[in-house]
Amino acid sequence: MMEIELPKMHPTQQDMDLIDILWRQDIDLGAGREVFDFSYRQKEVQLQRQKELEEEKRQQIRREQEKALLAQLQLDEETGEFVPRPTPTSNGLTQPNTAPAEITQNVAFTEGDVDAMSFDECMQLLAETFPLVEPAESAPPILDSSIPPCTDNTHLTMPGEIPMLIQNPLLPGPIDQTWMDLQHCLNFQEIMDISGYGNPAQLANVQDFNYSQYLPKLSDVTTGTGDMCPPEFMNTYNGTFSNVNHMRVKTPDINESFGPDEFCEIFYPDLEAKANTAPLPCEGGSTDGQLDELPNASLLKPMDLQSLSPGNFSTEKNEDMAEFPDSDSGLSIDASPKTSSPGKSMHGDCSVGFSDSDIDEMESSPGSMESDYPELFPLMFQSDSSQHLLPEKSGVTLVQEDNVTQPKKDQAEASGHSKAPFTKDKQKRRSEGRLSRDEERARALKIPFTVEMIINLPVDDFNEMMSKHQLNEPQLALVRDIRRRGKNKVAAQNCRKRKMENIMGLEYELDSLKEEKERLMKEKSKNRSNLKEMKQQLSSLYLEVFSMLKDEQGKPYSPTDYSLQQTTDGSVFLVPRIKKTLAKSN
DNA sequence: GCGCGTTGTCATGGT
């Protein structure tokens, strides 16, 4: 429908299907945009009466022209439609009312190279245009099922001979208006979009396409609208048919056998059932795209990185030192500097072991270590970047050189240590305890840098800092491992944050897609109901037109024997259906 | 003691 809002996000296939359907609906139903121009239609209505007067004068001339045109048509036995013949003939086709058996349906109308459309084709077109309702809507039983569906819905053209036929002045004004309404009904959904559903003023002000020139003569047209049309349609066409309401209904047979309801049931026997049960094409369909509207940006906004302020470490230093943790992660103090994996280098000759007594000793006098190595402190201020990283306690952890030569704890020792009874304080601050592990190791190896510096200094500064100190292999290995672990820890934190943000974004996206699906489902349901109503009104109008068509004997035309065909230029033809059966009998 | 979440760490692959 016109009120469809284009998805803000990337259109999914489901969206595109629906849009395509609705787009075709607007185009294929055979009306130009000007049909819905209210002012244009008003102007046309005013001109209509003048044209009617002129039509009276031209009626006689048009009759003769009709004879000439019909003479150019020949019966196609396969489709029962008129086929333009190269050379005019003198048969009785010029009087279709008197010789209906000789009128045939034009097969060319149904094969795309002509623009005439029968009512059957209109219904086929509707069924094809709205696969949501029914993918392959069966033709009504009373219609010629052999008529192929019109495949070229948008570019129907008239053969060269047909324009001569449309000059036939056979239809009085009311029928003319009725046919305008019929075309209007074909575009009913567009009308509803423009003026709201069932706006009688709009519906009545349809433009004059001079249909009356192309319809067979209706010398005794009567109206049965009061019996045949739904109340809303009577309201819609009160103005249109005001000049013929006085006429007496003379087609009770049609009313009885082809009332609007019955007619609709014939044409759309399972419309409602299928509309309710037809699987939704979007069910389970992809819902790709449409994500632009998702405010993922805010959700995915990177969180602030965890503060790496060295002060955090300093505040816990005493506690951590008091409870020197296990070295399960191991010291990367391998004899070989190439070995960077602490777990694999645990058993190096440079490993440092810490006993509880050692821990207590370090805890007892942490500050004394700084005083023992005062010459190392200036290093902390070599670079600007390192200054802010300097903890208030300076983080310099130095131990006696002999500790370096002590056997390093291996993994088993570390695990055994971890299984030793922990104090409650340590259990509270696991992270700080883990973080202090590297500090303790650095202190054990007398690394003259803080862990924060080791981790956070840029590469150049870090290398410069390292170059200014002669560190042995265990110290270099430990520094490298501390830096590696520290950076990896931050990376892991960022990675986990991103993961959580992605999860949140996906959850939000899922909610948005669910809402979009629900909205589209409601829209589809509304479109289906609108289509159903449009078809019903079209059927009613079709029957109403038939009720007013009379032959020269005053007999009504039967919808079972005749069908109405309309061209894109508004020309309407009354074409008999019976030729198909005759052709089959042959 | 078990389950679950958090955190640190390692291994690995990519840049």
Add this chain to the structure above:
DNA sequence: CCACCATGACAACGC
């Protein structure tokens, strides 16, 4: 080749 980053996997820890 090295440094760095990203990430899965694992283990320790805390609740």
